[in-house]
Amino acid sequence: PRSRVNRTRRAFLGGAVAAAAGGWLMARSPLGMWPEMDALGADFRTATGEQRTLDIQGVAVAMGTRTDLRRVDGGTGLQLGQGEAQFSVPARGSAGVAIHVDGARVTPAAGTRINVRCVGADVRVTCLAGTATLTRGTRTVTLQPGWQARLGGDRIASVAQVATDRIDAWRQGWLVADDQPLAEVVDEINRYRPGRIVITGAALQARRVQARIPLRDLDTFIDLVRDVYGARVVNMPGGVVLLG
Template sequence: MTDMKTTPAPISADLQAQAHDWLLRLQTGPVTAADAEAFRRWRAQDPGHALAFAQARRLWAALAPALQASAAPAEAPAANAGVPLSASAAALPVRQRPRRFNPGRRAFLGGAAAAAAVGWVAVQSPLGLWPALDALGADYRTATGERRDISIGSVAVAMAARTTMRRPADGSAGIVVTEGEAQFALPASAATGFVIGVDGARLMPAPGARVNVRCVGGDTRITCLAGRAELVRGTRTVVLQPSWQARLTADRIASVAPVPTDGIDAWRRGWLVFDDQPLQDVVDEINRYRTGRIVLTGSALPARRVQARIPLARIDTFIDLVRDAYGAKVVSMPGGVVLLS
C-alpha cells in the first residue's frame, strides 16, 4: 500500500494577519477569561487557524536573534570593499517602552515572547508585516507592493507602496501626505489653491506642474518634475523649478538643489533605481514593495554601497544579487521573511 501525502493549502495573507494579531494581543496586554475563550473559538473555527498561529509563533521565535542584534549598539562598519553593489550598520527601527511580562503568557507563547521582548509596541507590527494602526485611519492608503492611481478633484495622484494620505482637517482643497511617496499632476487648466501638506510644510503646485513628494522614515524630499511649485515652511518660501529638489528637516527647509530625476520617477515605470546608496537604505525601500521582510544582520553588509536597477515585477532578484555579489548567507522563513548575513 502506498502512503499518500498531501500538501497543506497555503495560508492567506488575511489569515496570517489574524494569527499575528492574536499573538500580539495575547503577549502585550492583560488577557481576560473572555479573551482566552475568544482565542479558543477562533482556533477551533478552522484547522487553518491553528496552523497559522503555529507559523506565527515559529516566525517570531526564528526572528528573535536578528531583532536582538538590531536592538544592540551597532559595531563600527567595515571599510568598503570597493564592490559596485554594496551597507551603514543602521539598526531596524525598535521602539522601547516599559512593559510587564506575565510568566504564564510568556510560556504559552514560547519563543515568540523573545522577539516581542525586544520592544515592539502594539500599534507597530513586528518588522512591518502588517499595517500600523495609525495607517488604518487614513483617507487614502496603499499596502506593501501596491501602487494606486486616484483623482482628487482635477489633480491626478499616483501613490507608491505603503503610502498614507488624509484630507485637511479644515476641509480645504488639497491633501496631507503623512507617510510614503506620491506624485501629483495638475492640468494646465487647474484652478490655483490646491495645497499639499507634508511634514509641517505647504506645497502649492502651479497649474500644469508635476511634483513628487516623498516622506519615508523621517526623510522628506519634494521634487519638481515639471512646471513650478511654491514651498513654504515657517518663514521661508522657495520656488521649485523642474529637476529641483527640496529636503526638509524637523523645523526647516534644509536644502534646495538640482537632482537627476530618472531615479525619482522610476517607480512609476516599474523600477527601483539606486545610485551609490547604503545597502540598508536599499533594503528599506525594497521592503516597501515586497511582501514579507528582508532583514540584514551583522555590521559589514549593511554598510556596502549600492548601484543597481531592480524591476518591481521581479523584486526577489535583489536577494540573488546580494548573495552572488557578496557571498551573503540567505535564510528564508515563513511569511516571506529573508535574513541576509
C-alpha cells in the same frame, strides 16, 4: 487561600502585559504586515507593494506603496502622512490646491507635477515639471523642474538639483540604487516586498550598491547580493530573509 490569590494575581498581570503588548503590536508593525495606526484613519491608503492612481478634485494622484493621504483644508487640500506620491495639476483648473507634508505646505502651479516623499525622517519634495512653492515656517522657496527640497527638523534643510529619472523610477516599475549603502537599499525594498529582508552583518550593510531592480520581482535582488557579495541567504516563514 494564598496560592489561589497568587495565581489570580499572576493571571491578571500576565493578561495586562499581553494586552499592552497586543496594543503595541497593533500600533507598530515591524514587518510591515499591516498599516500603522495613524494610517488607518486616512482617506486613501495603499498596502505593501500596492500602487494606486486617483483623481482628486481634478488633480491626478499616483500613490506609491504603503502611502496614506488625508483630505484637509475643508477638503481642498491633501496631506501626505507616510509614503510617496506624485501629484499632477492640469494646465487649467484646480487652482489653489495644496499638499501638506511634515509641517510644510506645497502649492503647485497649473501644469505642475511634483513627487512628495515622507518615509521616516526622509522627507523630500521634488519638482518634475512646472513650478511649486514650498513653505515651512518663515522660509519659502520656489522649486523649478529638477529641483528638490529636503525637510529636516522644523526647517527646509536643503534645496538642490537632482536626477529626476531616479525620482520617477517607481512610476516606471523600478527601484534604482545609485551608489547607496546596502542597508539603505534593503530598507526601500522592504517597503515594497511583503515580509522583511534582514542584513545580519555590519560590513554587509555598508557595502555600496549600484543597481536597477524591478519592482515586480524584488527577489532578484536577493540573488544579486548572494552572487556579488557572497552573502549567505536564509529563507524563513512569512517572507523573512536573512542576509549575512
